[in-house]
């Protein structure tokens with residue numbers, strides 16, 4: 001459905017009429033994994049976090065052709081604070097610190113001499129974070145049935161065929177994602193034990209090593225940003241733990257890589273994971289900027305919301321340049337925001 005709507009906007013050229021109103025002053029792009037198409041996850045929710053190196057390269061060529069300045073987060077902040085908007089900007093940001101960023105994305109950014117940011121979750125690099133969404137992926141792919149504790153009782157699902165595996169992955173993903181953190185971890189750790197998976201091994205499989213990060217940190221193209229120690233939904237934590245998650249990650253990056261990792265990114269970044277309380281804490285900790293996964297281009301007004309900056313994802317399900325063009329226009333996300341506000345207004349009136 002979303003594809004149909006976007007295609008309608010694109011092929012009717014309607015986005016061009018609306019672009020002037022919605023395009024804003026720049027865009028921060030979100031990426032996670034950059035992997036070959038043959039290595040993509042069979043599960044939709046994980047695959048949306050994966051784009052191919054070819055798509056990344058085409059996107060870079062596309063934004064250069066459109067006349068954007070590709071800038072670092074420091075430069076973006078400078079332009080916002082000083083309201084310098086004579087040229088539109090784009091920032092590339094990659095979340096979590098995955099090994100494929102080093103192997104597949106770094107060479108492309110080097111080839112075009114383009115600045116980019118890696119938001120590092122130090123627990124992933126250290127192998128201590130729990131990548132629960134990859135854990136259930138691995139178990140579901142390798143087993144024919146899965147038994148998991150759900151709402152206090154053990155449920156067993158048959159997962160022989162790929163459609164069954166996909167259905168159960170979705171079910172378990174949202175079940176776990178919506179759980180409070182402690183029981184979520186207990187369920188995932190019990191699963192790992194049962195199916196003989198090592199959390200550390202799984203994590204290190206996906207992680208960039210400290211040596212790779214060191215090499216990146218020494219490149220003038222790279223900004224190293226803070227993405228917490230354990231990649232937890234901060235809104236579910238007490239204030240003190242939110243502070244620790246951010247500050248300890250920044251301290252470790254400073255110690256290991258000799259950088260000031262003073263740009264922050266909220267894990268998950270949606271409304272249920274980071275909101276006003278978290279924005280305030282991160283600002284008070286002295287971070288220069290912070291990004292969410294709220295989907296929007298950057299407007300001049302964001303200069304007064306530097307700790308709640310929206311981004312536009314490069315989504316694995318939309319790897320065509322017409323979608324990049326549309327999303328950069330700000331029209332789909334702008335229309336969506338206007339529609340939401342309209343509905344809220346009507347609700348308030350009634």
Ligand SMILES: [Zn+2]
Nearest residue numbers: 095096267268
């Ligand atoms: Zn993340």
